Amino acid sequence: MRYVILRDDDTNALTPAEYLEQLYRPFLDRGLPVNLAAIPKVRTDAVMANGSREGFLVTKNEHAPLMVPIGNNEKLVRYLRANPGFRIVQHGYHVPGGRSTFSRRRSALHIGASDGRSC
Secondary structure, rough: OOOOEEEEEEEEOOOOOOHHHHHHHHHHHOOOOOOEOOOOOOEEOEEEOOOEEEEHHHHOOOOOOEEEHHHOOHHHHHHHHHOOOEEEEEEOOOOOOOOOHHHHHHHHHHHHHHHHHHO
C-alpha cells in the first residue's frame, strides 16, 4: 500500500481562503485529506534569512498589527469549517524574548491550542 501525505505549512490569519480553494479543491473533491500546518498567531514582521518578507505574508498591508490571530480571518475560519477534508495541525507559535525554554514552549503550545479553539 502507498500513501501520499499533503502538508501545507504556514496557513495563518493572512492566508486568503481563495488560495487554499484553488490549490486543494481537486484533492478535497476526491476525499483526500490536506494537512494545514497553521500558525495560530502570525508575526507580521517575519522575514526570511535573506531579509525579505516571508512568503506567507503575501497579503500583509502596512496597517497590519505585529501579531494577528488566525481567528481574526473570519472568511478563512468559515471556509476551513465548511471543508472537513482540511486537517489543522499547529506549525509554530511565537515565543517572545530570549532563548526558548521547556516552560515557554509548553506555554506557547497551550496558548496556540486556545487560539485554535476560536477556529
